[in-house]
Amino acid sequence: MLGRTANSIFWMFRYLERAENTARLLEAGFRMALTRGVDVANEEWRSVIVTLGLQAAYEAQYAEYSGSQVCNFVLRDKENTENVMRMMERARSNARAARTSITAEVWESVNESWMVLDQLLVRPVRETGLGAVLAMIRRAATLVRGATYGSMLRNEIYHFARAGTYIERADNTARILDVKYYLLLPSLAYVGSSLDSGQWDTVLRSLSAERAYRWLNAGRMDPRGIAEFLILDRRFPRSLAFCYDALAGNLASLEELHGAQNPCNAMIAEAAGRLRTATIDTVFEAGLHEFLVTFVAGNQAIASAISDHYRFID
Amino acid sequence: MSTPEPTFDEMREADGTIRPAYRNYCNWLEEQDPAEMRRKDREAESSFRRTGITFNVYGSEDAEERLIPFDMVPRIITGSEWRKLSRGIEQRVRALNAFMHDLYHRQEIIRSGRLPERLFSSNEAWLPQMVGFTPPGGVYTHIVGIDLVRTAPNEFMVLEDNARTPSGVSYMLENRETMMAMFPELFARIHVRPVSDYPRRLAKSLAACAPGSASDKPVVAVLTPGIYNSAYFEHAFLADQMGAELVEGSDLRVVDGRVQMRTTAGYQPIDVLYRRVDDDFLDPLTFNPGSMLGVPGIMDVYRSGRVTIANAPGTGVADDKAIYSFMPEIVEFYTGEKPLLPNVPTWRCAEADSLAYVLDNIAELVVKEVHGSGGYGMLIGPTASKREIAQFRDKLKANPKNYIAQPTLALSTVPIFTKAGLAPRHVDLRPFVLVSPNGIDITPGGLTRVALKKGSLVVNSSQGGGTKDSWVLDD
Numbered sequence: 072m073l074g075r076t077a078n079s080i081f082w083m084f085r086y087l088e089r090a091e092n093t094a095r096l097l098e099a100g101f102r103m104a105l106t107r108g109v110d111v112a113n114e115e116w117r118s119v120i121v122t123l124g125l126q127a128a129y130e131a132q133y134a135e136y137s138g139s140q141v142c143n144f145v146l147r148d149k150e151n152t153e154n155v156m157r158m159m160e161r162a163r164s165n166a167r168a169a170r171t172s173i174t175a176e177v178w179e180s181v182n183e184s185w186m187v188l189d190q191l192l193v194r195p196v197r198e199t200g201l202g203a204v205l206a207m208i209r210r211a212a213t214l215v216r217g218a219t220y221g222s223m224l225r226n227e228i229y230h231f232a233r234a235g236t237y238i239e240r241a242d243n244t245a246r247i248l249d250v251k252y253y254l255l256l257p258s259l260a261y262v263g264s265s266l267d268s269g270q271w272d273t274v275l276r277s278l279s280a281e282r283a284y285r286w287l288n289a290g291r292m293d294p295r296g297i298a299e300f301l302i303l304d305r306r307f308p309r310s311l312a313f314c315y316d317a318l319a320g321n322l323a324s325l326e327e328l329h330g331a332q333n334p335c336n337a338m339i340a341e342a343a344g345r346l347r348t349a350t351i352d353t354v355f356e357a358g359l360h361e362f363l364v365t366f367v368a369g370n371q372a373i374a375s376a377i378s379d380h381y382r383f384i385d
Numbered sequence: 386m387s388t389p390e391p392t393f394d395e396m397r398e399a400d401g402t403i404r405p406a407y408r409n410y411c412n413w414l415e416e417q418d419p420a421e422m423r424r425k426d427r428e429a430e431s432s433f434r435r436t437g438i439t440f441n442v443y444g445s446e447d448a449e450e451r452l453i454p455f456d457m458v459p460r461i462i463t464g465s466e467w468r469k470l471s472r473g474i475e476q477r478v479r480a481l482n483a484f485m486h487d488l489y490h491r492q493e494i495i496r497s498g499r500l501p502e503r504l505f506s507s508n509e510a511w512l513p514q515m516v517g518f519t520p521p522g523g524v525y526t527h528i529v530g531i532d533l534v535r536t537a538p539n540e541f542m543v544l545e546d547n548a549r550t551p552s553g554v555s556y557m558l559e560n561r562e563t564m565m566a567m568f569p570e571l572f573a574r575i576h577v578r579p580v581s582d583y584p585r586r587l588a589k590s591l592a593a594c595a596p597g598s599a600s601d602k603p604v605v606a607v608l609t610p611g612i613y614n615s616a617y618f619e620h621a622f623l624a625d626q627m628g629a630e631l632v633e634g635s636d637l638r639v640v641d642g643r644v645q646m647r648t649t650a651g652y653q654p655i656d657v658l659y660r661r662v663d664d665d666f667l668d669p670l671t672f673n674p675g676s677m678l679g680v681p682g683i684m685d686v687y688r689s690g691r692v693t694i695a696n697a698p699g700t701g702v703a704d705d706k707a708i709y710s711f712m713p714e715i716v717e718f719y720t721g722e723k724p725l726l727p728n729v730p731t732w733r734c735a736e737a738d739s740l741a742y743v744l745d746n747i748a749e750l751v752v753k754e755v756h757g758s759g760g761y762g763m764l765i766g767p768t769a770s771k772r773e774i775a776q777f778r779d780k781l782k783a784n785p786k787n788y789i790a791q792p793t794l795a796l797s798t799v800p801i802f803t804k805a806g807l808a809p810r811h812v813d814l815r816p817f818v819l820v821s822p823n824g825i826d827i828t829p830g831g832l833t834r835v836a837l838k839k840g841s842l843v844v845n846s847s848q849g850g851g852t853k854d855s856w857v858l859d860d
Contacts, residue, residue: 073636074647167437167612170621171631175436182437227649329650381649385635 074382076169077231081383083165083181084219084235090158091212092243094205096122097142099276101201104138107269115273116141122250122277125151142201147192155208156192159185172228176218184211227328230321231381237321238374241314242367247277248301249363252294271297278309298359299351311366315343322377335376342369393537393797394809395460406461406858409575419806422457425567426802429455432566438559438618454851455560456801457567460812460833464578464860470533470541470816471827473726476716478529478818478825481548481703483719485525488702489515499714503735507786508708509756510549510701512664514671518688520697521596522822527659527695528587529818530554530831534729535797542729542794543712544813548696548703550661553832553852554817555619558583558626560832560854576859578829584626586819586826591627591657591695593821598643598691599656606630606646608637608660610678620661630655634662639682644692657693658683664698706755706789707733729794735786743790744781747774750790751842752781765842767793796842799853801835811836813844814855829857 100119104112116136120129123145132150133140146155163185166178188211191204216236223229251274271292275281284300304310322336354362378384391399396407403411430452433439439450462470487493488511494500505511530551532544561580565572588605595603609620611633624631636646637655645652660667666676671684686692702708708715710731716724732739732750743750747766754762764777781788798809816831833853834844844850 072649073630073632074649075633075636076631077649164612167617167621170437171625171629178437179435183435186434331650382647382651385647 072172072227074384076172077227077381078378078383079165079169080172080228080231081235081377083162083169084232085239086158086162086165087181087212087215088236088239089243090155090162090208092240092247093123093145093155093158094208095279096247096277097145097201098205098209099273100141101138101205102276103269103273113137118250119145122247123153124246125153139196139198139201143195146196146204156188159188159208159211174218174222176222177215180211180214180218184214187211225324227325230325230328233321234318234325234377237314237318238370238377240309241311241318242370244278244301244309244311244314245363245366245370248274248298249360249367251277252298252359274301280307280309283307295351295355298354302354302362303346303349303351312343312346315339315346318373319343325381333376333380335373335380338369338373338376342373392795392809392811393535395535395797395799395812396807396809406463406466410459410461410571413571413574422802423804426457429457429563429567432563433559436559438555453556453846454837455563456835456837456851456853457564458800458802458807458853459564459856460799460814460835460853461856461858462814462830464858467578467829467857470726471829473541473724474531474816474818474827475825476720476722476725477531477543477546477712478526478820480712480716480719481529481546482524482526482820484715485548485697485700485703486519486523487719489699490517490519494715494718497718499718500708500711503786504705504707504711505702508702508705510664510699510705512699514684514688515697515699520594520687521690521693522594524594524695524820524822525697525700526703527591527594527697527820529820530815531818533726533814533816534794535812535814536795537797540727542727544729545706546703546709546712547815549701550663550696551815551817552616552619552661553815553834554583555622556852557817557828557830557832557855558622560852561830564854575856577856578859580828580830583817583828584623586828587623587659588627588629590819590821590823590826591659591693593823594693594695595656596690596693603656604630604654605657605659606632606655608632608634608658608662610634610662610666614661616661623659629659632658634666634676634678634680637680637683639680639686642686642689642691644680644683644686655692657695659695664701667694667698706731706753706757707735707786710789729791732790733786734781734788734790739790740781740785743788744778747778747781747790749793751793752777752788752790754787755789756787761847765793768842793842799833799835801837801851801853808839810839811842811844812853830855 096119100115103115113136116138119141120126128151129144144151148154163181166173166181170178187207191207196204219232271294272281274297275284278301280301284297288296300307302311305312305316307313319339322339326333326336395404397403433452433455439452488505495502526548528551530547530553532547533541534544535541557580591605592603605627606629607620607624609617609631621631630646632646637644638652640652643654644658645654662678665673666678668679668681668684669676670681687694710733712728713724732743734740734743743752750766752764757763764773766774796811796813799812800807801810812833812835814831814833817828819826833855834850835853836842836844837849837851
């Protein structure tokens with residue numbers, strides 16, 4: 072396949088994953104706002120903006136944090152070049168550029184999702200409509216994922232698609248955990264208080280992990296346990312360890328299909344191996360923040376190595 | 386406006402009797418519930434949007450994607466009408482290809498005095514780089530679209546030859562798919578010749594034109610200007626259907642004397658390039674140096690016989706409307722036969738008495754620029770305002786050789802589906818023709834374009850035209 076097409080596939084899936092994770096972050100914030108007082112809610116909205124790396128852009132526009140303002144900024148504000156609608160547009164234009172490499176099912180699921188969201192986001196989103204919009208974004212991602220899984224050949228195109236998904240997902244999980252944990256540090260002293268467990272609940276919800284974690288831990292909220300779950304638990308599909316095992320598999324398949332060694336494969340094998348031998352104690356000894364910052368940089372390096380090795384760009 | 390002669394309606398005779406071609410269809414239609422038909426009509430549009438069968442509008446700021454309106458009443462041609470038509474098309478395409486070869490070699494047709502030299506020496510589409518060079522397999526016009534109009538039961542005429550890069554074939558294919566999805570029972574009842582194997586035939590025809598350097602499984606690729614091109618959907622569609630790579634100029638490079646594409650496993654050679662990029666942008670080293678869409682050095686590879694470019698550079702000469710006016714002579718010169726398909730009578734304004742006639746009768750005529758396309762830059766006398774006519778007279782007098790004129794034809798009509806029932810609208814037909822050393826292959830049917838506005842004669846999609854599924858009956 073063409074290097075340019077591989078690039079389009081890779082980014083199409085990165086943008087879809089990013090749009091989904093962004094929607095999930097808003098959903099968690101929205102829930103917090105519904106269950107807490109105004110101050111806590113606004114602080115929560117601020118943390119959403121911080122997690123997305125949009126603090127400077129947001130504060131250039133608005134003086135304060137409020138639910139509808141944050142949601143519209145993140146979803147559709149033209150001043151925010153990284154808004155969700157733009158992510159969907161980029162996912163779709165990459166899909167269009169790679170139209171000959173995806174099935175009609177995948178193309179139509181992306182195109183239809185984009186059409187529906189384009190209509191939903193034509194006007195500012197009101198609080199009453201927010202739930203429907205966020206659900207639609209998540210459904211779009213689910214639809215494309217299902218179409219991809221069910222209709223695509225297991226050739227290099229598929230592996231580039233999955234690689235894009237896991238690179239983005241690992242990045243998002245690490246960033247969300249980093250920001251949330253950092254913001255929650257002051258409250259760590261109050262372990263066990265209801266405010267604290269509510270905050271931790273949001274961290275889990277931001278990653279669609281609340282149900283899984285509850286089942287595995289009989290409802291006990293333990294910050295260290297949550298960090299362990301999100302970083303190291305191979306059963307959870309958004310954990311760093313899960314993403315890297317899967318990514319290692321996709322890159323190994325690419326290496327096999329090409330019949331030639333690639334440097335990105337060695338990088339991921341090493342990184343996945345590190346996650347396999349790590350324990351939550353070693354992570355905390357080195358410092359969670361440092362661990363996550365190093366992880367995000369390493370993840371970026373692997374993405375660049377994939378792009379270089381497979382000639383995404385001339 | 387009222388057309389000058391009574392219009393020929395392809396479905397009904399003047400007294401309302403259904404013509405034989407439409408009899409089975411109309412019987413079926415009578416059994417349908419009108420409300421259900423209206424619902425299907427609405428569904429068709431959303432299905433086109435979902436599948437992304439859209440075209441981009443040039444010059445529109447937000448790069449808006451539009452749908453070409455689809456009308457669900459088929460345009461029907463009988464088997465015997467088609468056999469006659471396809472003989473005429475084949476003859477014309479054979480002549481076009483021979484004409485191209487001659488123009489770039491000995492120019493016998495000019496030596497014999499049948500064609501004035503000025504016609505191509507002043508033609509920008511004529512490429513000196515092609516002189517003395519014969520493309521692989523001797524084929525210039527690999528894919529041709531012949532625009533036909535009909536004025537009476539047995540009168541089909543050629544309105545235009547599209548030998549450069551004819552587009553629209555994806556609509557021919559998708560319209561049929563849509564019709565089959567909407568009305569499967571109709572196809573069980575009426576036997577329509579299939580069009581769906583066009584992509585396979587295209588792939589086979591292109592592969593048959595591969596240069597000698599290619600292996601027995603030639604690598605074919607479709608070259609597109611990219612996702613913002615108005616016909617991008619079609620480029621992607623054809624590549625996908627053929628199982629060929631869809632490449633852009635930035636994917637290609639000349640390596641080791643061959644045109645190669647950048648794949649995830651390194652550069653790999655291409656044997657046949659079905660290009661949907663104009664000549665001028667093909668090679669910045671030979672043509673437009675500012676072009677980002679082409680491949681530097683591709684013309685050298687081409688001239689060394691190591692890649693096939695389809696259609697061959699320089700075939701656009703045949704799209705010129707002044708050359709068109711000589712097609713009857715051209716057909717006769719190269720085939721030794723009388724043309725089976727007539728031209729629309731054409732006045733060349735470059736000739737003094739023609740110009741005088743056109744100026745006197747401009748209100749009755751259609752005046753076109755010789756290099757124009759897409760229905761732009763033309764005047765339809767009977768519908769034009771006094772001011773438009775005055776402006777065109779000035780243009781004509783200032784640069785007569787830039788124009789031709791034709792009578793305002795009473796194009797045939799076929800009904801379209803409207804909220805108030807069926808209503809006749811003017812149509813044309815573009816059959817698609819494939820040329821290879823193995824022969825000329827015409828897909829039965831083509832693209833029917835229809836002017837959706839009542840009385841309008843302009844069928845171009847850029848100006849409010851729609852399309853119909855075109856049936857050739859298997860009878």
